[in-house]
Amino acid sequence: METQQLIEALTGDGGDPGHPVSPAGKLRLLNALAQCTDEVAAELTAEITSPTQAALFAHTIERTHRQVELAQIRAAHTAQRTLVQDLPAPNLDQAREIARDPAAFIRGERELPADPATVPTGLMPFKDTAAFLQGDLGLSHFAARDRLHAANALLPHVDIHGNTRGPRYPKLAEQVHAGKARLGAATAAARKLDKLAPSIASHTQSPDLAARLEEQVAESVAAGIPLATNRLFTSLADELDNTSTPEPSPEDIRAKTGIFITKRTRHYTWMSVCMLNTDAEVFLSHFAASDNPRTLAGNREAMAAAATGMNPSTNINDANGDGNGTNGSGANDTTDGPDWFTHPEATGTDTLDNPAPGLIDSFNATVDGTDGLTPPQRHLQTLLNLMRAPSKPPGKGATGLPTAQLIIHCRLDTLLGLATGNGWSAHGLEIPISEVRRRLATDGTIPLVLGGQGEILDVGQEMRFAPDHVRRAVLARDGGCFYPGCTVPPEHLEMCHIDGFAQGGHTSVHKFTPGCTSHHHMADNGLLELVIHNGIPHVVLPKHLDPEQLPRRNTYWPQNQAALF
Known part of the structure; x- marks a missing residue:
């Protein structure tokens, strides 16, 4: 029997064969069918003994369940379209009572109250449709949100001009209506689209x-x-x-951007973070500083003491094991100093581990450090320390707070609009050229012109260790460690003399190249050879690693390949 024939058979024509059945009459029929469905299903559960009939019963109920799911979003869409949240409390109360006990309504002995003749004023029971679904139907916040989103994405709607439009995602809607896809999965897909x-x-x-x-x-x-x-x-x-x-x-x-809570339990909260590359560079800079034990921000003992649920097992300043917090010479190493120690003899005994296979892997590593913290735990603690920091600087012995410096590399022709391209950060993140120009106009900047004469980039033999401006220039040119494939962050690198300082090498940009502790030591011990090739530092690997003995560069980091001099 067709749906219209069923409606006419069960509701009658009211003495006027040409008069259509009213929505109220169809609501009576819907309530009666819902009641009958429950009663028939209960009877079938007790009466069916045939497995074939049981299979058909299961299929029928499953199809009915999917149809009811679709009816739920249709009801939510209707409630939103008719502004159900603007109904006065008496109307809502009577509708709730009829839904709870529909027998009198089905028999026609009880009618629905009339809608308000004018637009209601004053404080309404619900502020919007989602609040109605939660308060009147008992749905959770997320269930109400999902139903409304599904209705707006998978059902036809009327635009602001009064024209009927199809679903926003017709392919997904077609799969749902055909019973090929579950409504929950389609709703989640629509939200991601x-x-x-x-x-x-x-x-x-x-x-x-x-x-x-x-x-x-x-x-x-x-x-x-x-x-x-x-x-x-x-x-x-x-x-x-x-x-x-x-x-x-x-x-x-x-x-896309923001901090999103993805899961919560009794003891933990999971968050997902998305940000622009320029903002991510600030995070990476802070994290790299806290990972480096040669900085105040990377003070292993104080970091472990500040971490939730962690206790320092060793004192990194107690190098001789006498328990007095000295390094063996009687001097205490907890005095305040610059965030970056440029003198190797003041760096303590810690050295960097072997470089990770990639930047992401190194930041997500789960191996404990000397403080008992994994890198992800240390990064989290860095953010917590920054958020909890007092307005005045920390005292002696406290965990130093890292200071991020956003370094953006960019070619001059790109900056002037003479060529297409983008800038890139010290950690290799691409920065749109429009953002580079905006930062130059609004932020405090330290301009560094590669190959220019505006700054002294060669101090000869007067100074062994690289000044900050020389270090910035070398990193701007080379990007990262000289060894091919090395991914140690720029904040952890040392400046390596291509010609040994003791052999007369100069402290200058064109005689320096950055290297991690491990590869720096290899170069100092003669296991690697640092050379200038086409005006740029290269490395010649040992013969057993490179039989061709060709000068090579580390292509992992974005680089300015133009020679400085």
């Missing part, structure tokens, strides 16, 4: 691209493998980021 919308809109032919991506997502959702769908979204987001315009739009930034 909304996050990708600003990136999609920035592309040329964005409507075609949006349709193709939605079709891929709809097919993945219909396959019913959530892990595969999540991987698809991850790859789509990465591809859109890599092929988008040089500078993200404000809508794209608004949709």
Whole structure:
């Protein structure tokens, strides 16, 4: 029997065959059918003995469940469209009573109250539709939000001009209506597509691209493998980021950036963070400083003492084990000093571990350090120390607070608009050229012109250790450690004389190259040879590693390949 025939058979025509059944009459029928469905299902549960009938019963109830899920978002959409939150309390109370006991309403002995003749004024029971779904239907905040989002994404709607429009995501809606995809999975996919919308809109032919991506997502959702769908979204987001315009739009930034709480339990809170590369560089700079035991910010003992649930097991300043906090010479190493110690003899006994295979791996490593903290724990503690820091500097022996310095490298022709390209940070993050220009105009800057004559970049034999401006110039040219494939962060690097200082080497930009502790020692011990090739420092590896004995560069870090002199 068709739906309309059933409605007419059960509700009658009221003496007027041409008069359509009113919405109130259909509501009576819907309540009656819901009541009958529950009663029939209970009877079938007790009566069915045939496994074939049991299989059909299970399939029927499952199809009914999916239809009810779809009906739920239709009800939420109707409540939003009719501004149900503006109903006065008496109307809401009577509707709630009828829903709780619909028998009199089904028999026609009770009517719904009339809607208000004028727009209600004063304080309304609910501020919006989501509040109505939570307060009147007992849904959670997230369930109410998801129903409204699903209704707006997967159902037809009326635009501001009164024209009926199709669903925002027709492919997903088609899969749901056909019973090929579950509503929850389709709703989650629609929400993720909304996050990708600003990136999609920035592309040329964005409507075609949006349709193709939605079709891929709809097919993945219909396959019913959530892990595969999540991987698809991850790859789509990465591809859109890599092929988008040089500078993200404000809508794209608004949709992606922020700190999001992804999970909470009794003892832990998980957060996901997304930020622009210029902001991420500040984080990376702070983290690299706290990872370096040769800085006050990396004071291992004080870091462990400040960490939640951790106790320092050793005193890093007690080098001789006498328990008095000295380094063996009677001098206490907890005095305040610059955040970066440029003199190797003042750095203590700690040395850097072997370089990690990549920057991300080194920042996410789970191996304990000498303070008992993993790098991720230490990074978290760095942020907590900064947030909890008093207005005055910490006293002697306290954990030093790292100070981030945003270093952006950029070619002059790119900055002047004579060539396309972007800047890059000290940790290799790409910075849009418009952001570089804005920073130059608004922030305090230390300009460094490679190959210019505006600053002394050669101090000869008068000074062994590199001044800060020389260090900045060398890092601007080389990016990172000279050894091919080394990923030790710039903050941890030492300045290596290409010609030994004891053999007459000068302290100058063109005679320096950055290196990590391990590779610096290898060069000093003659295991590596540092040379100038085409005006730029190169390294010649041992013959067993490089039989060709060619001068090589570390291509892991973005570099300015132009010779300084």
